[in-house]
Amino acid sequence: MADEPQPMTEPEFWEKSAQRQYIRDYARHTRTSPDAVLGAILARIATVTPPNVVAPAFTGAFPSGLAMYVAIVGSSGDGKGLAEGVARKLIPDLLDAGETLPVSGEGLATLFAGRRPLPGDDGESRNRGTEPYCVNQRALLSVPEIGGLGATMNRTGSTLEPVLLSAWSGEPLGGQNVDENKRLRAPSYGYRLNLITGVQPTNAGILADRDGSGLPQRFLWCTTRDLGAPNTRPPQPTGTFTFKTDRLKELQPTSLTLNVLYSAGARERMTKPESGGDPYPLHVMRYPNEAYEAVDDDRVLALHGQRPDGMDAHSLLLTIRIAGLLALLEQRADLLAVTSDDWRAAQWLVGHSIETRTRCIVDGRRQRRSKRAANRADELAADEAANEQAREIREAEKLERAKKSVLSQLDKHDGKREGVPGSTIRQYLGRNGRYAYQAIEALYDDGKLDLIGGDTGETSSRLWALAAGNPAL
Known part of the structure; x- marks a missing residue:
């Protein structure tokens, strides 16, 4: 009208x-x-x-x-x-x-x-x-x-x-x-x-x-x-x-x-x-x-x-x-x-209230979604950190077993300490062979292996022997 x-x-x-x-x-x-x-x-x-x-x-x-x-x-x-x-x-x-x-x-x-x-x-x-x-x-x-x-x-x-x-x-x-x-x-x-x-x-x-x-x-x-x-x-x-x-x-x-x-x-x-x-x-x-x-x-x-x-x-x-x-x-x-003005004012205020309520609910849902996403990211990060720590522990355990195996194999195959190539030592280790070179270098740093014939070539081609006076096990 x-x-x-x-x-x-x-x-x-x-x-x-x-x-x-x-x-x-x-x-x-x-x-x-x-x-x-x-x-x-x-x-x-x-x-x-x-x-x-x-x-x-x-x-x-x-x-x-x-x-x-x-x-x-x-x-x-x-x-x-x-x-x-x-x-x-x-x-x-x-x-x-x-x-x-x-x-x-x-x-x-x-x-x-x-x-x-x-x-x-x-x-x-x-x-x-x-x-x-x-x-x-x-x-x-x-x-x-x-x-x-x-x-x-x-x-x-x-x-x-x-x-x-x-x-x-x-x-x-x-x-x-x-x-x-x-x-x-x-x-x-x-x-x-x-x-x-x-x-x-x-x-x-x-x-x-x-x-x-x-x-x-x-x-x-x-x-x-x-x-x-x-x-x-x-x-x-x-x-x-x-x-x-x-x-x-x-x-x-x-x-x-x-x-x-x-x-x-x-x-x-x-x-x-x-x-x-x-x-x-x-x-x-x-x-x-x-x-x-x-x-x-x-x-x-x-x-x-x-x-x-x-x-x-x-x-x-x-x-x-x-x-x-x-x-x-x-x-x-x-x-x-x-009055009519009171009524119109009330209509405006209720409309404004509905807008405020809607915005509040929408903002709340968005914030809750963001919080859930952040929590999920934190959970994933924590899981990844835990998994990485577990991997490091497993790798360290396997390296220790490889080091013991290197000492044992050299004691068995190189009793005169003439030296065995790294590649041969790797073959001795079988399934642990992937850790052979890392284990050899760690044992050398610890003074448990001697390098025979000079410091030339790669770990795989050098000759390694048990250090003098150091029992294998």
Whole structure:
């Protein structure tokens, strides 16, 4: 259509928003990657956004949360930690979010859910059992290297991968323990889990190889590179970064309301107030028509069996989520409104993420092939060196046998020490004859043979005899 908006370009992405432009300029001032800093900032915004702030259902399903998983791509020492540090400086307050590293899938539920004794009539515990409650409604996990996460996911019986998938989708976390007093469960819309991890290209397969489960598709892939970084360090941008966590804090449910949700286990099981209102209201963000049209087109393709396969098949879900977080980054008067520009910016960022992910996977495969080739070359070189050493040992052993045989044959055939031609000695040695001349010269150097008739001619024509006073054996 003629009036359809054109895709956003990279300069537009950074310059069409004062907030994003500040992030880019501040990152360049601190000599970090704007892309990596923005990814870390979006994860922090998702963390301070209450779990009851959601994206609409779009196609009639339940509203979805705004959890954010970020993969920062770069080699060791390229600046993943620096990017997180800059993001922390711009958004320092995470409203007491949990930041414990994941040890297991079961352990993630303990970030949010706990149990406490039921109070007695006098306000004290009287062995009346326990009740669930909300320990924390938000968490941001920072995993320095994806290899650590991969090692945990690869353990036999590990549930970390499926739990991470469920947490991104906002599904309930926790198992159904037989002992009710040990049962921990974080209900939907009662928690928000976010994750930042570093990915070296050689380890990209830890995520990429899980594309069947949809794990790599859930990540925003950012790079530690900035090809547009100026050679001269730019000054700190003027003005201030205007993101304030307090505006989002105003939307979050009270501790009492969260505890009631955790006790009920789901919004649908909460007791409605007498007024008939929602006991746990959700704040649903409002998206532009372009988002609804994109979702509808995607559903038609899925129903017709024409949706593309591979890791790009679920990019729309990530686009919806990022558009909401970009809108929250702006902190406009209407906090929950997502504009057409937010949507176009999210489309550009997801496209850039796909390019970063693809480049990371390709680079990783190339580096692994090069490493395997280098290792193979080292193995071949080591094998060749070992073979050469073995050959030298065998040759030395054969030479020693030839030397003993030369002495023995001369003692047998030249008892008067008149001298025997080298060629004849060679015939005496039979199969060891190829070492005859080398053995003769070595014995002569050692003083065990005498040269008869002068030093003329070749070894084969000279006359050789046992040295005087030197027994053959």
